[in-house]
Amino acid sequence: MLPSRLALFTLACVPALLVACMSIDEVGGARASRDRRDKVTIRGSDTMVILAQRWAEVFMQSRDEASVQVSGGGSGTGITGLIDRTTDIATASRKAKDSERARVEAPCDAGTSRRKKLVETIVALDAVAVYVHDDNPIAALTLPQVKAIFRGHTTDWSALGLDLGPLVLYSRENNSGTYAFFKEVVLHDEDFAAEAQTLPGTSAVINAVSKDPGAIGYGGIGFATGARVVPILLPDGRTVSPSRENAANGTYPLTRPLFLYTVDEPAGLAKDYIEFALSEPGQALVEELGYFPLASERTP
Amino acid sequence: MSRRRGIPRWHGVAEFFIVFLAMAAIAAIILIFTFIAREALPLLWEKTETLERAHLVVPQLWHGYEEPVAVWQPVGKVPKYNILPLFVGTLKVTVLAMLISAPIGLASAVYLSHYASRRVREVVKPVIELLAGIPSVVLGFFGLMLIATWVHATFGFKYRLNGFVAAIALSVTIIPIIFTICEDALTAVPRPLIEGAIALGARTHQVALRVAIPAALPGIAAAMVLGFGRAIGETIVVLMASGNAAVVDLLDWSASVRTITATIAAELGEVPRGDEHWRVLFLLGSLLFLMTFLLNTFATFTVARLSARLRGETR
Numbered sequence: 001m002l003p004s005r006l007a008l009f010t011l012a013c014v015p016a017l018l019v020a021c022m023s024i025d026e027v028g029g030a031r032a033s034r035d036r037r038d039k040v041t042i043r044g045s046d047t048m049v050i051l052a053q054r055w056a057e058v059f060m061q062s063r064d065e066a067s068v069q070v071s072g073g074g075s076g077t078g079i080t081g082l083i084d085r086t087t088d089i090a091t092a093s094r095k096a097k098d099s100e101r102a103r104v105e106a107p108c109d110a111g112t113s114r115r116k117k118l119v120e121t122i123v124a125l126d127a128v129a130v131y132v133h134d135d136n137p138i139a140a141l142t143l144p145q146v147k148a149i150f151r152g153h154t155t156d157w158s159a160l161g162l163d164l165g166p167l168v169l170y171s172r173e174n175n176s177g178t179y180a181f182f183k184e185v186v187l188h189d190e191d192f193a194a195e196a197q198t199l200p201g202t203s204a205v206i207n208a209v210s211k212d213p214g215a216i217g218y219g220g221i222g223f224a225t226g227a228r229v230v231p232i233l234l235p236d237g238r239t240v241s242p243s244r245e246n247a248a249n250g251t252y253p254l255t256r257p258l259f260l261y262t263v264d265e266p267a268g269l270a271k272d273y274i275e276f277a278l279s280e281p282g283q284a285l286v287e288e289l290g291y292f293p294l295a296s297e298r299t300p
Numbered sequence: 301m302s303r304r305r306g307i308p309r310w311h312g313v314a315e316f317f318i319v320f321l322a323m324a325a326i327a328a329i330i331l332i333f334t335f336i337a338r339e340a341l342p343l344l345w346e347k348t349e350t351l352e353r354a355h356l357v358v359p360q361l362w363h364g365y366e367e368p369v370a371v372w373q374p375v376g377k378v379p380k381y382n383i384l385p386l387f388v389g390t391l392k393v394t395v396l397a398m399l400i401s402a403p404i405g406l407a408s409a410v411y412l413s414h415y416a417s418r419r420v421r422e423v424v425k426p427v428i429e430l431l432a433g434i435p436s437v438v439l440g441f442f443g444l445m446l447i448a449t450w451v452h453a454t455f456g457f458k459y460r461l462n463g464f465v466a467a468i469a470l471s472v473t474i475i476p477i478i479f480t481i482c483e484d485a486l487t488a489v490p491r492p493l494i495e496g497a498i499a500l501g502a503r504t505h506q507v508a509l510r511v512a513i514p515a516a517l518p519g520i521a522a523a524m525v526l527g528f529g530r531a532i533g534e535t536i537v538v539l540m541a542s543g544n545a546a547v548v549d550l551l552d553w554s555a556s557v558r559t560i561t562a563t564i565a566a567e568l569g570e571v572p573r574g575d576e577h578w579r580v581l582f583l584l585g586s587l588l589f590l591m592t593f594l595l596n597t598f599a600t601f602t603v604a605r606l607s608a609r610l611r612g613e614t615r
Contacts, residue, residue, distance in 0.1 A: 076375075076570035083572055103572050151364070166458050173544075174375035175570030189377040190364035194385065197461060197543040197556050200566070212460060 040269045041069045044078020044091035045177050046201050047126060047220040048258055052091050054285050059276045066269055072201075075177030079104070082118070082263055088270050090261040093126060093177030093220070104263060121260045123277045125292040127242035128178060128254040131209045131217045131227040138162060140233040143253060147186050149216060152193025157214060169196035170205045170217035178202065181256050182218050222290040247292045258291070333589060340582035351576045356383055356583075372546040372558065374567070374577045381580045383587075385546035389557035392463050393470060393538055394531045396553060401471035401531075402524055405478030413486040414508040425483070432476035440540030443469030448541065457554035461543035464553050469537045474527040481526060485519020486512050518607040525599035529592050535561040560584050 042052050049072035056068035078090030083103045096104075096118060104118045130146055132138060138160065141149075148154040149167055157164035171192050172179040183189060199205050202219035209215040210226040221229070221242045231241040232253060246252035266274050276282045283293040343353065359368040362380065370382040408428060412421050448465045451457065457464070489512050497511045513520065543556030544566065564581050571577045 074570050076572075080570060080572050099575065100572055103574075168459060173566050173570075174373070175567060180375060183376050191362070191371055191373045191376065191380065194369075194371060194547045195459075195545050195556065197459065197545045198558075198566075199544075208460070 038065050038269070039067045039069070040088045040273060041071075041081075041086075042078075042089045042091060042273075043071045043073060043081045043087040044261075045075045045093040045258070046072040047093040047176075047178055047222065048091040048124075050222065051124065051258070051286065051289055051291060054289060055273070055277050055282055058281065058285060059273055063269075063272070066272075068269075068273060074173065074175035075180070076100075076175040079261060082261060085263070088262065089266070089273065092259045092261055093256065094180045095259065096120070096261060116263050117265075119262050119265055121262075121266075121274055121278070122257040122294065123260050123274070124258045124283075124286045124294060125247050126256055126258050127221040127247045127252055127292065128182060128218055128256065129221045129224060129229045129242045130232070130254075131206060131219060131224075132230055133209060133213045133215055134226070134228050135213060136162070136164065136228060138230055140231045140239045142233045142235070143186060146232075147188070147190075150182075150187060150192055150196065150218075151190060152195060165214045168212055168215045169193060170208050170215055171196040171198050172202070172205065172219070173198045173200055178219060182254075185254060185256075186218075220291075224290065244287070244292050255292075333586070336582055336585045336589060340579055340586045343576070343579045343583055346579075351379070351381060351580075356381055356580070358382075359384070370548050372563070374580065379577065381577070383560075383580070383584060385548045386558055386560045386563050386584065388548050388550055389463070389542070389546065390532060390559040390561070392550065392553065392557055393466050393542065393559055394528060396463060396467035397470040397474060397531045398524070398528055400467060401475045401478055401527060404471070405475045405523070405527070406482050406520065408475075409479050409482035409486055410508050410513070413483055414504055414512065428479050429476055431472060432480070434472070436473055436534060437536045437540075439469050439472055440537040443537060443541030455554070459543055459545075459554065459556045461541055461556060462554050463542055463557040466538045466542035466557065467553075469541045470531055470534055473534060473537060474531050477530055478523045478527040481523035482516070482520050485516035485523070488519065489515045515610060517610065518603040521606060522599060522603050525595060529595055532592060532595075533561060533588065535559075535565050538562050539565055560588050564588075 042056070044052075049070060052070045056070050060066050060068055075090075075092040075094050078087060078092055079096055079100045081087030082090045083100070101118050105116050130141060141160075145154070145160065150169060150171070152169075154160070154167065156166050169192075171182075174180075183192065197208075199208060202223045205217040205219050206223050206225070206227045209217045217227070229241060231239045233239050234251070234253070238251070240246045240252045242252050242254070247255045260274055260277065262270055262274075265271075278294075286293045343351075357370075359370040359382065360380070361368045362371070362378065370384040371380045372382055372385045373380045408424075412425055416424065443465055444461070447468050448460050451462075451465050451468070452460045455464075493511055493515055494507055497507045502511070538557075538559045539562040542559065542562065544558045544562055545556035546558040546563075547555045549555050564585055567577070568581050571581065
């Protein structure tokens with residue numbers, strides 16, 4: 001019986017292997033049909049998900065036939081979606097990395113020689129705030145102090161003159177655009193302390209900070225309920241909080257643009273959606289949700 | 301397949317299908333491993349700008365540090381992919397969860413098979429087995445909200461979410477596995493052995509400790525290994541309850557930990573396909589697969605040797 005079993009096994013394996021090898025290249029190939037005019041999918045930044053959602057709601061009110069699907073997951077997720085062509089618009093709270101741009105622009109079908117282009121549109125401004133527990137009396141922090149805290153060099157509130165015990169750091173998962181922004185601007189591309197706990201989503205950070213008197217975290221300003229925002233003490237002695245004016249005139253140092261990315265110039269429904277986001281009612285929604293609209297010369 | 305006399309033709313067809321199904325399971329395992337390894341292996345020969353293979357395990361003196369460190373920070377200008385913190389985290393949570401659940405699982409199995417009355421047994425056994433049916437995401441949530449608060453209030457650890465909280469939540473998932481298999485092994489001990497011991501005047505605890513447990517040792521060992529395998533592969537409980545900070549500290553159980561499984565779950569959806577980060581995650585997946593595979597093989601081998609020895613003693 002042994003030889004025949006072996007033969008059977010081979011029989012079972014060979015077609016399965018063939019199928020698997022062929023289909024491996026199709027993983028993630030559930031390509032959104034980008035020409036269907038009545039549907040557009042938007043994916044990416046968790047910071048921007050409520051904004052994109054709100055735009056979609058109002059946008060759909062005026063366009064009965066349109067369906068806009070919004071989901072989060074992180075800026076990296078959105079751009080990965082563009083690479084796989086599973087999403088039409090990617091939201092991102094950071095600029096696309098060169099490696100990501102190269103992947104989006106690489107021709108995906110051997111037949112089409114025309115190179116794709118990653119198109120970037122700035123749609124709003126966001127300020128990243130440093131959050132502490134509501135009862136924390138700290139007046140302001142300088143950026144070097146924030147850096148020392150998140151690098152793990154300052155480990156106790158007593159170093160800042162407060163009797164709150166050890167510092168407990170809350171950070172974001174590394175797919176987050178806010179993580180990348182904070183690492184670049186505050187930590188100057190050095191690493192977060194290994195002890196920093198990584199949480200999925202800004203609201204999770206705020207939630208954790210609101211429960212822990214010794215906690216410190218960071219996140220987009222749109223989520224500022226339940227925890228206290230610490231103003232930043234600038235080298236020239238001014239104390240700035242993340243307000244609209246300070247973001248617009250650039251004095252608040254942790255201000256960043258929020259992006260929408262598309263593959264090639266947006267067309268059809270995606271184009272209308274982006275135009276709506278940049279329009280006056282779209283920018284009014286930006287403000288309503290606690291982000292900052294673009295400076296007036298940029299809004300049409 | 302030559303037709304034997306007196307055997308109907310459909311027997312051959314049925315046999316073909318049964319063998320086919322059995323082999324399909326083996327083929328599935330081979331294919332899964334092939335797929336995972338296929339994504340990870342290019343790391344071994346592909347030239348990349350930022351990743352050196354030695355950096356995966358050897359601590360490096362990176363810019364901004366005073367001494368060589370093992371860090372897992374795969375996103376940033378200088379990505380750092382040291383997998384040691386993740387192994388330490390996985391090992392820590394798994395071992396701690398086993399330390400909690402192995403005694404509980406074994407003790408409840410001994411109690412139910414030797415001490416409990418029939419009626420108690422009929423109620424308690426299904427209830428413990430019901431624990432296995434709780435979805436692990438629910439346990440993770442339970443760990444995140446309740447166990448974390450309780451541990452924080454009781455022990456006053458610095459971090460609310462830590463390896464200890466995750467291990468407690470994790471042990472809820474593996475206690476039923478250890479219990480069920482141990483209990484089966486203990487009830488399967490031949491009656492004559494137990495009755496013989498009782499006839500010689502042994503008390504219940506003597507029967508349990510000196511006769512039943514040694515005779516059921518292969519089954520108990522299998523239970524521990526299966527529990528360990530489940531704990532090492534469990535994802536969502538540790539992702540939710542452990543805090544996910546990649547700390548390298550084998551002994552401090554109050555520190556937050558980041559396991560291999562949680563890292564894969566949290567990061568794989570977000571990295572571009574074919575990126576070095578993607579490949580390192582698949583490498584982690586392959587290593588996890590190899591670890592459980594070796595563990596299971598080792599266990600099968602040990603169990604076989606143990607049962608052979610026991611048969612030699614009892615005959």
